Amino acid sequence: MDVFVNGKAARMAEGSTVSDLLESLGFTDGRIAVELNGDICVRAQHATTLLHEGDRLEVVSFVGGG
Amino acid sequence: MHMSDDLVIGGHKFQSRFRLGSGKFSLDMTRQVIENGGVQMATLAVRRANADGEGNILDHMPEGITLLPNTSGARTADEAVRIARLARELGCGDFIKIEIIRDSKYLLPDNRETIRAVGMLHDEGFIPMPYMMPDLTAARDMADAGAAAIMPLGSPIGSNKGILTRDFIRMIVEEIDLPVIVDAGIGRPSQACEAMEMGCAAVMANTAIATAGDVASMARAFRLAIEAGRMAYLSGPGRVIEGRGVASSPLTGFLGEQ
Numbered sequence: 001m002d003v004f005v006n007g008k009a010a011r012m013a014e015g016s017t018v019s020d021l022l023e024s025l026g027f028t029d030g031r032i033a034v035e036l037n038g039d040i041c042v043r044a045q046h047a048t049t050l051l052h053e054g055d056r057l058e059v060v061s062f063v064g065g066g
Numbered sequence: 067m068h069m070s071d072d073l074v075i076g077g078h079k080f081q082s083r084f085r086l087g088s089g090k091f092s093l094d095m096t097r098q099v100i101e102n103g104g105v106q107m108a109t110l111a112v113r114r115a116n117a118d119g120e121g122n123i124l125d126h127m128p129e130g131i132t133l134l135p136n137t138s139g140a141r142t143a144d145e146a147v148r149i150a151r152l153a154r155e156l157g158c159g160d161f162i163k164i165e166i167i168r169d170s171k172y173l174l175p176d177n178r179e180t181i182r183a184v185g186m187l188h189d190e191g192f193i194p195m196p197y198m199m200p201d202l203t204a205a206r207d208m209a210d211a212g213a214a215a216i217m218p219l220g221s222p223i224g225s226n227k228g229i230l231t232r233d234f235i236r237m238i239v240e241e242i243d244l245p246v247i248v249d250a251g252i253g254r255p256s257q258a259c260e261a262m263e264m265g266c267a268a269v270m271a272n273t274a275i276a277t278a279g280d281v282a283s284m285a286r287a288f289r290l291a292i293e294a295g296r297m298a299y300l301s302g303p304g305r306v307i308e309g310r311g312v313a314s315s316p317l318t319g320f321l322g323e324q
């Protein structure tokens with residue numbers, strides 16, 4: 001299935017979780033936050049939240065800014 | 067002179083009245099700027115993460131600093147709420163600088179959407195600190211909606227032009243019972259000092275430091291100016307007289323008097 005992460009398509013196996021996705025894309029620094037289809041997916045649920053075809057995720061972190 | 071002069075925002079106490087924006091610095095300079103400035107609160111932005119991230123700014127934030135995530139990139143109250151929730155999920159507390167901008171040339175904040183966002187974020191337990199166009203009526207609405215501080219601009223973001231809105235900021239300082247923090251436009255230590263002499267609670271600066279020749283040294287200059295301005299405010303500035311001079315030396319006992 002295809003999901004969209006920060007606007008780009010990513011192919012994942014059926015049954016993959018948010019944790020699987022983060023690991024496969026190399027988001028190994030834990031200081032990120034995830035939004036799944038417009039709602040926060042809290043850290044504690046990354047491992048148990050299943051992905052579905054067409055899901056849209058935003059993966060963000062802090063950067064310098066005023 | 068007051069023995070302690072803490073600044074309280076949302077129940078948190080600060081001794082420093084210098085708010086630093088952390089943009090435009092090389093990551094390596096961040097810590098030194100914060101230390102030289104005596105900064106206890108610094109803003110951050112939320113952006114899409116890079117898997118091959120070239121260093122996380124959180125690694126450059128000294129222990130004990132309070133982070134103030136901003137909602138930059140938001141054009142509506144709903145977008146600001148979305149960014150605020152992501153910031154909270156990043157795990158750095160409940161402070162949020164609300165920044166809602168639809169104008170891409172002057173980068174002026176949208177007061178109407180900002181008022182709405184203050185209420186929405188207050189209801190979700192955030193400590194809202196709205197960046198705003200200095201307008202007393204809007205400031206009142208933000209206070210009523212649950213703002214923890216009011217952050218009027220001095221001049222456009224990043225312009226270093228100083229406090230062009232001084233008369234309007236003064237109205238907010240006099241009428242609103244919340245800390246007023248001049249945010250945006252302050253380009254020189256003298257301008258930061260002016261804001262503090264006016265009775266503002268704190269000054270926020272970023273570009274002024276980041277575009278200086280020696281950023282670490284300029285951070286220290288701002289710290290001293292902010293402290294000086296605060297001390298002057300607490301001391302009660304002397305009166306102004308128009309249209310004549312008033313001698314400082316005695317007008318008696320001149321040599322040669324008969």
